[in-house]
Amino acid sequence: MPRSLPTVPAALLALVLTACDGGVHGTPGGSGVHDPYFPKAGNGGYDVGHYDLRLAYDPSGGDRRLTGIATLTARADQDLSAFDLDLVGLHVDGVTVEGRPARFNRAGQELTVRPHDDLAARETFRVTVRYSGTPRTLTDPDGSHEGWLRTADGALALGEPVGSMAWFPGNHHPSDKATYDIAVTVPKGLQAVSNGELTGETSAGGRTTFSWHTAAPMASYLATVAVGHYDVSRYTIGPDRLPAYVAVDPTQTKASRAVLAKIPEIVEWEEHNFGPYPFSSTGAIVVRPQDAEYSLETQNRPVFHGAPGTGTLVHELVHQWYGDSVTPRTWRDIWLNEGFATYAEWLWEEDHGGDSAQQTFDRLYAHGEDDHPGLWSFPPAKPSGAAHLFDDPVYVRGAMVLHKIRQTVGDAAFYDILRGWAAAHRHGNADTGEFTAYVEKKAPDKDFGPIWKNWLYGKGKPDRP
Structure with a gap:
């Protein structure tokens, strides 16, 4: 008669089996972080450290098509068998995790990714999403519009509170901040302005790529891209020579000149009252009044719909301390x-x-x-x-x-x-x-x-x- 085996606790047995097969047995990360106002925004199970976005956009085409490659470097907070990204609209052409093809499916704003192998807690991993299509303009609960906004000669991306999911996949909740590299390729003659510092501008084959780097952590709702024709001014502010990059739609240049000239004075006044400026550059993006319904404190350089008043300029610039940094x-x-x-x-x-x-x-x-x-x-x-x-x-x-x-x-x-x-x-x-x-x-x-x-x-x- 065969001898019976001793009883092994289920948790211990699971550990033994995992050790024997050398694998990780994870569970799916949550779809949404249960924000009290946007419960499906963001995702559980991981934290994004960096976004690398490679975008191409041609506003002259009938469908104004956007193509993108988004590579997210993230850290698993738990053993993960699957995780979600927020992405609304657009077609997903393929997903890889750590260079290996991953299965995925779509449901509403959720892009669920199932890596080839489960991810271990505390593991750093890269997920790359290739996507394309005509990005959407979203309507907020208050009736305002965000996401990808078409303009007369290009586009404007605004993300507060959840509009960024209209143009790149991510963990779109303010609690998950990350650094960014955003490269935007547009037809030659147009410009693409974004957050942080302009690190490269190269032209080939009738197109120009503008590369921007944001070294300080940024919530995704503060990311922006403005494509079009702009009058650009570059200068430095104060004894620390803080770089300023100001891009103004040519139709707004004259009306904006006097108020935008106050940026150095306002920044220095705000530093005196609120402490050192928290980022490596400042500035502004001024678009036509009809291009957006509001101004927004996009990180490093706020967006203004038409020439702002002094109060609005003060308001959006002080957000760099309260809202963007904190x-x-x-x-x-x-x-x-x-x-x-x-x-x-x-x-x-x-x-x-x-x-x-x-x-x-x-x-x-x-x-x-x-x-x-x-x-x-x-x-x-x-x-x-x-x-x-x-x-x-x-x-x-x-x-x-x-x-x-x-x-x-x-x-x-x-x-x-x-x-x-x-x-x-x-x-x-x-x-x-x-x-x-x-x-x-x-x-x-x-x-x-x-x-x-x-x-x-x-x-x-x-x-x-």
Whole structure:
């Protein structure tokens, strides 16, 4: 009679079998990171460290076709049998993982990739996606448009909050930041402007390739490409000779000249108030007003729809500190971008002969509903749905929260908080809870409870103390 074998725990047996066959037995990464407003945005199971995007676009063709090769260098957070990328529209021509063909399938915005061999936790891997087609313009929950926007002579890519998935596959959530190389090939005579530094411009066969490198981590919603005809200015700012690259649609050059000449002054003023400029270059992209419905703080060089006013220029440039360098952990934390940028506009006015921030605050509290009908409709830290992420409470009431902090701690401590917050989370992510904890730590003798309760999280118009 054969002897019975001892009982082996299932977990131990799995380890033994894995060791014997030399393989990794992973599970699929999650489709979406469960963001409170965009639950399918981003993906679980891995973290992207670098994007290498090789794009070609010809706006003269009838279908305005985009072809791309996207190579993502990522690190597995778990043993992975499959993982998802966000990509909407476009045709996937093939996928490889570590140079080997990988199976894939599409479902909505999810591109699910199944590598030939499972990936081990903490393993660094490369996935390459070849794709092509006519990229889409997406409609946001608030009715605005993003993604790939056609222009009169080219295109403009804008990504906040989820539009970048219309032109390249990726982990499209602000919590996963990465460095970028973006090379764009266009018909000779056109230009392609993107983030970071222009590292190459080569022409051959009637086409020109513009190569851009972004060395600091960037959330994918801040990536941009602007294809068309541009008047380009290049110069340096301040004693550190910060490079500036400004590209302006020729129809906007005259109207923009005076305000764009303020970029050096604004950057130096912002450095004085908020700390060292967080990136290796600055600048702007100005397109026709009809090319986009809004301005956006794309990293290194914000995009403006038409010649901006001074306040808008201040707003988008200060986002380089608050939003681009210190990026929200989830879309619920968007007031950490917009409240700060709006308050910077108040400070600029205060320092340049306009109303003081206190006067602005008082006016808004007294009758802000006249210009901002929804000002008290929800608290800045709890936007009432994805369609309201960019409503007045996030911007204006968010700025009022900062002013209440300033009233509580005084100017010297307040500016220390602004500079310290930007430094503490430089090139990272942060949420509202981390911000309130930081403020309390910097001023432990002050009671911020009423501010958080009534101004940051409270419903309706606060009773002013």
